[in-house]
Every structure is written in C-alpha cells, then in structure tokens.
Amino acid sequence: MAEKMDEETVAKVKGxxxxxxxxxxNLIMALLRVQEALGYVPWEAMEIASVELNVPMARIYSVxxxxxxxxxxxxxxxxxxxxxxxxxxxxxxPALVEAFEKQLGVKSGETTSDGLFYLQVVRCLGCCGxxxxxxxxxxxxxxxxxEDVAKIIAEWRAAMG
Amino acid sequence: MVELxxxxxxxxxxxxxxxxxxxxxxxxxxxxxxxxxxxxxxxxNATGCRSGGSVSVIDAFRDALAAAGLSDxxxxxxxxxxxxxxxxxxxxxxxxxxxxxxxxxxxxxxAQIIVAQHIAPALKDAAxxxxxxxxxxxxxxxxxxxxFTKQTKIVLKHLGxxxxxxxGEYIANGGYRALMKALEMKPADVIDIVKKSGLxxxxxxxxxxGLKWExxxxxxxxxxxxxxxxxxxxxxxxxxxxxxxxxxxxxxxxEGMMIxxxxxxxxxxxxxxxxxxxxxxxxxxxxxxxxxxxGILGRNIFGSDFNFMADLRYGAGAFVCxxxxxxxASLEGxxxxxxxxxxxxxxKGLFDKPSVINNVETLATVPAIILGGADWYNAIGTATSKGxxxxxxxxxxxxxxxxxxxxxxxxxxxxxxxxxxxxTGKKFKAVQTGGPSGGVIPASEFRMPLCYEELKKxxxxxxxxxxxxxxxxxxxxxxxKFYLEFTVEESCGKCTPCRIGGYQMLRLLKKIASGxxxxxxxxxxxxxxxxxxxxxxxxxxxxxxxxVISTMKFFADEYDxxxxxxxxx
Ligand SMILES: Cc1cc2nc3c(=O)[nH]c(=O)nc-3n(C[C@H](O)[C@H](O)[C@H](O)COP(=O)(O)O)c2cc1C
Ligand code: SF4
Ligand code: FES
Ligand code: FES
Numbered sequence: 061m062a063e064k065m066d067e068e069t070v071a072k073v074k075g076x077x078x079x080x081x082x083x084x085x086n087l088i089m090a091l092l093r094v095q096e097a098l099g100y101v102p103w104e105a106m107e108i109a110s111v112e113l114n115v116p117m118a119r120i121y122s123v124x125x126x127x128x129x130x131x132x133x134x135x136x137x138x139x140x141x142x143x144x145x146x147x148x149x150x151x152x153x154p155a156l157v158e159a160f161e162k163q164l165g166v167k168s169g170e171t172t173s174d175g176l177f178y179l180q181v182v183r184c185l186g187c188c189g190x191x192x193x194x195x196x197x198x199x200x201x202x203x204x205x206x207e208d209v210a211k212i213i214a215e216w217r218a219a220m221g
Numbered sequence: 222m223v224e225l226x227x228x229x230x231x232x233x234x235x236x237x238x239x240x241x242x243x244x245x246x247x248x249x250x251x252x253x254x255x256x257x258x259x260x261x262x263x264x265x266n267a268t269g270c271r272s273g274g275s276v277s278v279i280d281a282f283r284d285a286l287a288a289a290g291l292s293d294x295x296x297x298x299x300x301x302x303x304x305x306x307x308x309x310x311x312x313x314x315x316x317x318x319x320x321x322x323x324x325x326x327x328x329x330x331x332a333q334i335i336v337a338q339h340i341a342p343a344l345k346d347a348a349x350x351x352x353x354x355x356x357x358x359x360x361x362x363x364x365x366x367x368x369f370t371k372q373t374k375i376v377l378k379h380l381g382x383x384x385x386x387x388x389g390e391y392i393a394n395g396g397y398r399a400l401m402k403a404l405e406m407k408p409a410d411v412i413d414i415v416k417k418s419g420l421x422x423x424x425x426x427x428x429x430x431g432l433k434w435e436x437x438x439x440x441x442x443x444x445x446x447x448x449x450x451x452x453x454x455x456x457x458x459x460x461x462x463x464x465x466x467x468x469x470x471x472x473x474x475x476e477g478m479m480i481x482x483x484x485x486x487x488x489x490x491x492x493x494x495x496x497x498x499x500x501x502x503x504x505x506x507x508x509x510x511x512x513x514x515x516g517i518l519g520r521n522i523f524g525s526d527f528n529f530m531a532d533l534r535y536g537a538g539a540f541v542c543x544x545x546x547x548x549x550a551s552l553e554g555x556x557x558x559x560x561x562x563x564x565x566x567x568x569k570g571l572f573d574k575p576s577v578i579n580n581v582e583t584l585a586t587v588p589a590i591i592l593g594g595a596d597w598y599n600a601i602g603t604a605t606s607k608g609x610x611x612x613x614x615x616x617x618x619x620x621x622x623x624x625x626x627x628x629x630x631x632x633x634x635x636x637x638x639x640x641x642x643x644x645t646g647k648k649f650k651a652v653q654t655g656g657p658s659g660g661v662i663p664a665s666e667f668r669m670p671l672c673y674e675e676l677k678k679x680x681x682x683x684x685x686x687x688x689x690x691x692x693x694x695x696x697x698x699x700x701x702k703f704y705l706e707f708t709v710e711e712s713c714g715k716c717t718p719c720r721i722g723g724y725q726m727l728r729l730l731k732k733i734a735s736g737x738x739x740x741x742x743x744x745x746x747x748x749x750x751x752x753x754x755x756x757x758x759x760x761x762x763x764x765x766x767x768x769v770i771s772t773m774k775f776f777a778d779e780y781d782x783x784x785x786x787x788x789x790x
Contacts, residue, residue: 084572085491085534087554092496092535119555126556126713127537129496146459146656146689147615149703183458183540183707186465186498187269188615189306189622200272 065104072097073105077112087115087123091130100131135178136171138216140164141195145184148192151203156192157181159209176220177213230521238524240516241401247515248392255393259294259344260316262335264327265381266299267468268461268500269306269622274328275299278310281329285336294344301469303381304369307621308362313381316343322351325362367638368620373601375609376585377625380469385504388511391472397517399588403480404525411484412438415587417595419607424452424543424580425658425684425760427606427673430587433577436567437485440575447487448576449478451584452548453494453501456540457656458707460687462611463581465623467494467501470585471508475531477584479517480591482529485577489529493548495536505533540657540711544759545578547713558713559759580685582611602628606672610683616652616690619644626671633667636690647692651775655684657704657711658764660771661697680771682764697776698734698783704768705730708761719762722753730769736786743773743780 065073076093080086090113094105101124110117124130142160144153157168160179164172168181185193190202196216201208225233255261262282266275279299286292303311308325314335315321324335334357342349353361364370374380383390391397403411416431437447451474455463467474478490492509494502509531512518520528534552541547542557549571551557570576586608590598601608606628612635615621619641626635632652636642643649651661660681662669669675673683691700709723726749729742750766757763773780 085552085554088537088551089534092537115554122556123554127539129538144458146457146653146687146703147613147621148459150616150689150691150695150700182497184461184497185268186461186501187272187306188459188461188613189269189309190272191615191621193272195272202272 065102069098070104070108073108074112077109081113087113087120088127091120091124095129095131100134102134103132133171135180136176137220138176138197139178139180140212140216141180141182141185142168143183143185143191143193143195144181145188145191147184147188151191152206153192155206156194156204156209159206160213163209163213176217233521234524234526237516237519237521241523244392244397244515244517247389248396251387251389251393255296258296258317260314260340261296261298262340263298263300263303263313263315263382265301265303265309265311267302267306267380267465268498269302270309270311271500273310273326275310277329278312278327278332281332282312282336285333286340289336289341291336291341291344295340298384300383301380301385302377302465302623304372304377304624305362305620305622311362311381314339316340318347319343321364323362323364324357324360326360331357331360366620366641368622368624368641371630371634371639372625373609373627374625375589376466376470376473376582376611377623378589379473380465385469385471386507388472388515395592396472396588397476399591400476400479400483400517401523403483403591404523404527408438408484408486411480411591414595415484415590418590418598419595419602419605420583420586420590420598421606421673422580423582423586423610423685424578425655425682427683430579430583433567433579434481434485436565437487437575437577440567442486442488443574445488446572446574447485448571448574449482449485449487449490450545450548450552450571450576450578451478451490451492451494451581452543452545452578453492453498453505453581454536454543454548455495455498455581455685456543456711457685457687458540459615459689460613460656460685462613462623462686464498464501466581466585466611467498468504471501471504472512473585473588474505474581475508475512475517477587478531478579479522479529480587481577481579481584483527487529487577490531491552491571492531492533493536493542493552494533495538497538502533502535509533539713540707541713541759541761544761547759548578549576556713558715559761561758582686603670603672605674610671610686612686612688614640614688614690617643617645617647617649617692617695618690628672629670631668631670632662635671635688636667640690643690643692645692645694647694650691650693650695651697653681653689653691653700653768654687655682655764655767656687657708658682658760658767659684659687660767661691661700661775663775680767680774682767697772697779698730701769701772702727702730702734705765708765712761712765716756716758716762718753718756719758719765722749722757723762723765725749726753726766726769733780733783736783738780738784740784743784746773 080090420430421427547557547559
C-alpha cells in the first residue's frame with residue numbers, strides 16, 4: 061500500500077473537506093479540491109473523506125475511478141498535457157503524442173522513472189484555434205510541430221534543475 | 222426555509238428596490254467614465270489569447286501608457302474572446318473620432334510600439350494621419366474581413382468589447398435589464414415570449430426552450446424546491462463555444478438562468494462546468510459572488526417577490542455527463558450514468574426535484590430575447606431554426622475561431638467567406654458537425670444552409686456547434702475511427718448495445734483501416750449501427766455510429782480503396 065500520510069497532510073485534507081460538510085453534491089467538489097492541493101487523490105484521503113463527509117468508501121472509489129480528471133497516483137513534477145481533441149487531431153496531434161511517448165519513454169497516464177514527467181493525453185483544452193496544443197504545468201504551447209517536442213522536454217528538464 | 226413576517230418581507234423588498242437603484246447607477250457611472258476616455262485599448266484576454274501571452278501584453282500596454290503620460294486618458298480593457306483566436310493575441314484600438322483598428326499576434330514589444338506610433342500621435346493631434354511603420358502595419362487585421370462583417374452577434378455581442386469581470390460595464394451594456402423587465406411581467410408571459418421567439422436548445426437536441434420551461438412551470442415544487450441547471454460540460458472534443466461564453470459573458474448566462482427560474486418558479490440554480498475550463502469556472506464564481514454582493518442573487522430580488530440562489534459544481538471529465546440524466550447524477554456526487562426517461566427531469570430531476578436543464582448558449586441568448594422581443598428574434602434565421610448559432614470553426618481553415626451566424630447561413634459561406642478558405646492551400650473535402658454524435662458534410666453539399674432540419678437530413682446533427690474543416694489530405698476513415706474511439710472510451714458501460722456494439726464496431730473499423738477488411742465487415746458495421754441506434758439507453762450510444770455511417774455514405778470510395786488494398790495484398 062502507499063506510504064502513510066504525515067499528520068500535517070492529514071490536517072490539510074481535513075481542512076479542505078470541512079467547508080463541504082453537509083452540502084449537497086459535495087463529494088466530487090471536495091475530492092477535486094484535495095487533488096488540487098496534493099496533485100492526486102491518495103487512498104488515505106479517500107478514507108478521511110469517507111468519515112468526514114459520511115460517504116461509504118465504495119461510493120467514493122466508484123466515483124474517483126469513473127471520472128477521467130481524478131488521478132489516483134502521484135503524477136510527475138512536470139505534467140505534460142497533449143491535446144488530442146478533434147481540432148488538434150486534424151492538425152497532427154497523433155504524431156506529437158507518439159513523439160512525447162518515445163522521447164519520455166512512457167505512455168499516456170504514466171510517470172517517467174525519475175519521477176520528473178507525467179504524460180497525459182487530453183481531449184480539448186478549449187483553445188482549438190491554436191491547434192495542436194500542448195500544455196506543460198499550465199504553460200501553453202500553440203501550433204506545436206514534431207521538432208518542438210525535444211525542445212519542450214529540454215526546457216522543462218532545465219527548469220527543474 | 223425560514224418563514225419571514227410580512228414586516229420583514231416589506232423591509233427586504235425595500236432593500237431590493239434600493240439595490241436595483243444602486244445597480245442602475247453603477248451602470249450610468251460606468252457610461253460616464255467611458256465617455257471621458259479619449260481612447261480605449263481592448264485586448265483579448267480569453268483562453269486562446271492568454272495562452273499566447275495576452276496577460277503580459279496588457280501589462281506592456283499599461284507600462285507604455287504610463288510612460289507616455291496617457292494612463293488617465295486611455296482605458297485598458299481585457300476582454301472575452303474576440304473570435305479570431307488563431308491570430309491572437311488580438312488588441313483593438315478605439316480612438317474617439319476614428320475607426321477602430323485591430324492588431325493581430327501582439328507581443329509586449331509591439332504593444333509599446335502601438336502606443337508610441339498609433340495612440341500617442343493621434344491623441345496629441347486629432348487630425349494627425351495614421352503613420353505606422355512597416356512592421357506594425359504588418360500586424361493589422363482588417364475589420365472589413367468577411368470574418369467580421371458576415372457575422373451576426375447576439376450571444377457574442379459584448380464578448381470582445383467588455384471586461385467580463387466588471388459588473389458596472391455589464392450593466393452599462395444593458396445587463397440585468399432583461400431580468401428587471403421580466404420581473405415586472407407574469408411568469409407565463411415570459412415563457413410566452415421565449416416560446417414565440419422560436420428559441421431551441423443549443424445543447425444538441427434543439428428542443429423548444431419555451432416548451433421545456435412550460436413543463437417545469439407546471440410541475441409542483443418538491444420539498445419547496447425546483448431547479449434550473451446550466452449544462453456547461455461541453456464534452457465535444459474540439460468545441461469551445463460554451464467555455465468562451467462562460468468566460469467572457471458569465472453574467473449573461475446567470476441572467477438567463479434567473480429569467481428561466483422566474484418563469485418556471487425554480488428556487489435555485491446549478492452551474493455544471495467542466496474542471497478543464499479554469500477561466501470559465503473562475504469567471505462564473507466571480508459573477509455569482511458579485512451577484513450575491515449586489516442583491517442580484519438573494520431574497521426579494523430588485524424589490525420583487527422573486528428569491529433565487531445559484532451555486533456551481535465542477536464536471537470531472539466524462540463525456541456522458543453532458544447527457545442530462547447523467548449530469549444530474551454527477552451533480553449529486555455519483556458516477557455519471559444515464560437513466561431511462563420518463564420520468565423527465567421536469568418531473569423528477571436533480572435530488573428528485575423538478576428540474577430544467579439548459580445549455581450555456583441557450584441561457585445566454587435569453588436576456589437578448591426578453592429585451593429585443595419575440596418578433597425581433599423570430600425574424601432571424603430560417604422557417605424552423607430561429608436566431609443565431611455560435612460555432613467553433615476549426616481544422617484546416619484559415620480563419621479559425623469562434624463565430625456566430627444566423628441559421629440559414631450556408632456551409633460554403635462559413636468556410637469560404639468567414640473562414641477565408643483552407644489554411645493549407647489544398648481543396649476542401651468536408652466539414653464535420655455535431656462532434657462524436659454527428660456526421661460529415663462533403664464539399665459537394667456546401668450550399669446547404671445550416672439549420673437543425675437540413676443537418677439531420679444529411680445524416681449529421683447541429684450538435685453544440687463544433688465545426689471541423691477537413692481538406693483533401695484528411696482521411697475520412699481515420700476521422701470516423703477517431704470519433705468512435707472516443708465514444709467507446711467514454712461509454713459508461715451501462716447498456717449492452719453501446720458497450721459491446723461500440724467495441725465490436727471499432728474492431729471492424731480498425732481492421733478496415735489497416736487494409737484487412739472485407740465487404741462483409743462493412744455490412745456487419747451497418748447491422749451493429751442499427752442495433753446501437755435502436756437499443757442504446759442514451760444519446761451517446763444512439764448517435765455513436767453517426768460518424769462512421771456518414772463517412773461510409775459520402776466517402777464510400779475511401780473505404781473501397783482500403784478494401785481493395787486488402788484484396789490485392
Ligand atoms: C452524450 C451526450 C452528451 C451531451 N453533451 C452536452 C453538452 O456537453 N452540453 C450540452 O449543453 N448538452 C449536451 N447534451 C444534451 C443534453 O442532454 C441536454 O439535451 C441539453 O443540455 C439541454 O439543453 P438545451 O435544451 O438548452 O439544449 C448531451 C447529450 C448527450 C446524449
Ligand atoms: S448508451 Fe452508452 S453511454 Fe448511454 S447509458 Fe448506455 S452504455 Fe452508457
Ligand atoms: S481540440 Fe485541442 S484545444 Fe480543442
Ligand atoms: S481567445 Fe482571443 S480571439 Fe479567441
């Protein structure tokens with residue numbers, strides 16, 4: 061099983077859950093906020109949410125596994141999102157996905173062995189006019205070409221020291 | 222709910238009336254301020270242009286204005302999407318007494334040059350001719366382009382012209398006037414206007430909005446509650462209309478929701494917006510906070526008997542959650558699985574209470590209809606598709622972006638005039654509408670007018686407004702495969718025709734795409750499609766075969782070529 065959460069993180073999770081107690085339609089919101097803070101939803105956080113929000117563990121697990129947005133494992137420090145929505149697909153995103161997979165040595169949804177990069181293929185980031193689009197830790201790269209992939213990776217490798 | 226005494230209610234009404242006055246004054250004050258400005262720089266600050274650096278462009282404009290001593294004479298406004306996203310960041314300069322002037326691909330450096338060469342000289346000498354360096358002139362984007370002149374903007378009207386975070390500006394542009402007007406009418410009369418306007422749901426199905434509201438109006442509240450839900454899930458990958466409408470016109474969507482609530486007797490509202498749209502979420506959260514602060518949301522709104530509250534929930538990335546019953550399950554905090562209808566949401570909806578679900582664009586259209594009147598709106602469009610529709614025009618088209626046209630505009634006008642032709646110099650092959658539930662329209666049919674009926678007839682659907690343009694080099698089998706992969710991945714798995722049928726169809730399609738397919742495989746695909754259309758529980762499964770069937774119909778030669786390849790090899 062995953063490593064244990066330290067007390068500070070436990071308190072943090074409880075603090076995040078607190079304002080959602082007793083509200084209707086709170087479960088997904090509360091879990092999203094936890095993910096926002098921790099980068100993913102650890103098993104232990106689900107257990108805490110189960111107690112704090114009074115929701116059976118089975119329902120929590122069925123919810124987090126249903127929605128694409130939830131991450132159940134810690135992602136890498138650098139999250140690379142390659143858009144494969146229709147507009148990006150038509151403008152060549154499949155080749156970009158392939159290039160990232162090859163150069164990082166991982167598939168979509170995986171983290172590199174050094175824990176640095178997390179690759180994620182997503183559907184539409186809402187800026188289709190700039191297709192194909194890649195977003196790395198919130199920074200957007202527009203009309204990305206195959207040869208840009210190596211540059212983007214190098215840029216973030218350097219930024220992370 | 223707490224019961225209030227007559228005296229307390231009278232007090233709240235008086236407070237509401239005062240709040241209304243405050244708002245009206247806020248709008249007037251803004252107008253006066255705006256009149257004082259000698260010039261204004263509107264910089265697009267929506268998702269697309271932000272990704273191109275619009276935030277630092279705005280900073281650069283501010284710095285340059287300060288350095289030139291022009292800060293108090295020139296207003297800086299960060300706006301919603303201006304439409305031509307592919308050429309962003311965009312900035313429009315409006316100087317009193319002169320024609321507006323639009324710049325494309327603006328950088329912080331360029332912003333400084335614009336202030337120095339364009340704005341400063343014009344403000345010094347009103348008669349000074351425009352004298353731009355070659356470099357700067359190269360960044361002009363003519364506002365006379367058909368891209369701009371051929372559109373009719375109702376929903377997008379204020380998006381590129383105002384700061385979505387400024388409530389005063391929204392009021393100055395006529396905001397919340399429609400709600401004020403509606404509150405002085407009988408709810409049934411509000412429904413009547415919407416019915417007569419001919420407004421149909423923009424979320425895909427095209428159901429009459431007025432009729433749907435009437436159904437909710439007839440349902441009795443359960444436990445004192447009825448809901449309006451705004452569907453901002455925008456699951457079609459490759460479409461971003463709703464994201465921009467929410468991000469650049471959040472108050473208009475809220476106002477539309479409140480008019481719907483007043484008309485139907487709903488007690489509170491829910492926004493369901495996908496988590497992938499941070500800007501839309503941020504702006505909607507802000508709009509709700511502002512509305513609460515100024516008494517637009519709350520009790521005895523504007524001194525009337527109308528009470529209303531709105532809240533927001535995030536969608537967590539499942540296409541099926543755009544379907545209304547799945548969306549309600551998701552709002553309740555469960556897996557987003559559709560359920561059979563009836564009972565319809567207007568009888569038994571969110572938390573088992575009567576609810577109406579409307580799309581973002583549908584709601585954003587409502588205030589304009591209340592102000593402009595049913596006849597005005599009804600005169601725009603075709604016999605059965607009234608008004609305008611927002612499209613995300615993307616793919617192999619030169620002017621890719623967000624456009625709004627009257628129904629009845631032909632596809633040719635969309636891609637040739639507004640779109641400016643292909644971006645590749647190659648010939649058009651087809652456009653695709655309706656996303657994973659839609660189909661293709663081949664170039665030979667580009668004279669077809671865009672409206673619900675014509676699109677259905679040709680085997681596609683209006684959908685939510687994605688329009689993907691493809692050129693000669695695009696493979697139609699590949700496109701069909703792309704969409705089917707998407708729906709198979711997104712199927713919730715609840716019913717067999719969709720779960721198994723989709724999977725089998727995809728397997729056959731992949732076989733054909735790899736050159737190993739046979740005629741029998743094509744026939745099998747048709748059989749599976751029929752079973753899925755008939756037997757699936759929700760729209761996802763029912764429409765999933767559309768991209769495949771429609772490409773098979775119009776581009777049989779491409780399938781044939783792949784079959785023949787198999788035979789030879
Ligand atoms: C699979 C599926 C996905 C859908 N996705 C959306 C969506 O993203 N946005 C939307 O407004 N409607 C979507 N709809 C349609 C909704 O179920 C519903 O009809 C619509 O929100 C009603 O609003 P309207 O009457 O204003 O169009 C979807 C339907 C299906 C079957
Ligand atoms: S048609 Fe597909 S998505 Fe819809 S309920 Fe059935 S399995 Fe789920
Ligand atoms: S399809 Fe890639 S941003 Fe929309
Ligand atoms: S995002 Fe700036 S023009 Fe659309």
